[in-house]
Amino acid sequence: MIVAVLNQKGGVGKTTLALHLAGEWALRGKRVTLLDADPQGSALDWSQQRARENVSPLFGVIGLARDTLHREAPEIARTADHVVIDGPPRVARLIRSALLAADLVLIPVQPSPFDGWASAEMLALLREARIYHPKLSARFVLNRCDTRTGIARATAETLADHDPPVLATTIGQRVVFADAAQSGRLVVEFAQQSTASGEITALAAEVARLAP
Template identity: 70%
Template sequence: MIAALLNQKGGVGKTTLALHLAGAWAVQGKRVLVVDADPQGSALDWSEQRGREGLHLLFPVVGLARDMLHRELPAIARGYDQVVLDGPPRVAGIARSAMLAADLVIIPAQPSPFDGWASAEMLRMLDEARIYRPELRAVMLLNRCAARTVIARETAAALEDHDPPMLASRIGQRVAFADAARSGRLAGEVNGGQIAEREIVALAAEIDRLTP
């Protein structure tokens, strides 16, 4: 299964989510590959830092920031149970190619009206992709949610009947994610990361229920 984390807006946490989802599936014993399709290469940087720290390689990360990745990815993905694609912001050609390659598109957004407006461009691109891939599934995910904030509840309520649908899982704004990113680790590998780890495990389980 190829899951693509996509949003044309930067700063919504795509790379963090991609790496942590990959980690959750790898811990379950699945063969997982992360594809870094962002020219900035943050997932590759994380993987290199993990190597420098002498940590166990949970999954490989490969760079494929090209707008024809949908033609190359099937061969690269062969032999893996889960492929997680970390897409770029503001590079429409690569995002479109990622949609053509994916089985599931996950659109992360922060609970903010500004993120809602930015996601509108992604939805237009999704409609275009479904002309060629009518079976393409997509979901939205509220990420970086501050605990018990009114805006998070209001955003979730406003998107309850949205298409694509909103996942039930919510990922919090947690220091553990930032600490993990700097050190080539996952949240469960840093002090105080247990709540963040549980949120990711719940998210991975919800995605598993969506896909055959």
């Protein structure tokens, strides 16, 4: 399965989700490759920090920020159980290529009306991609979310009847994600019993059930 984590809006936590999905599957014995399709290269930076900390790799990270992604990702997927694409913000040609490569698109959004408005452009690209790739599946993911707030509940209720729908699993706004990333680690390695680790486990299981 090729899973692309995409949104035109920056700062919604795409890299964090992509790394943690890849890591969760790898820890469960799956062969996983992460494609860093963001010219900023945050996933590659994380991988390099992991090496500097002398932490063994869990999965391969390949820089592939080019619009031939839709041709190259399926070839890479031949030797992997899961390929995760960490997509770029704002670079439409790269996002289009990632959409054409993917079996499933995850669109992270934060519980904010601004994120909802910003997602409109992403949804337009998704509709365009489905002309050429009609089997492309997509889901929203509520990320950096405090479910106790009214706006978080309102966002979840709005997306419940949306196309694409929202995943049941939500990921909270938790400092442990940033603390783990500084040392090139995942939350399961940094704080295994944390709520954040449990949320990632639930997310990876829910996404895996959507495999075509």
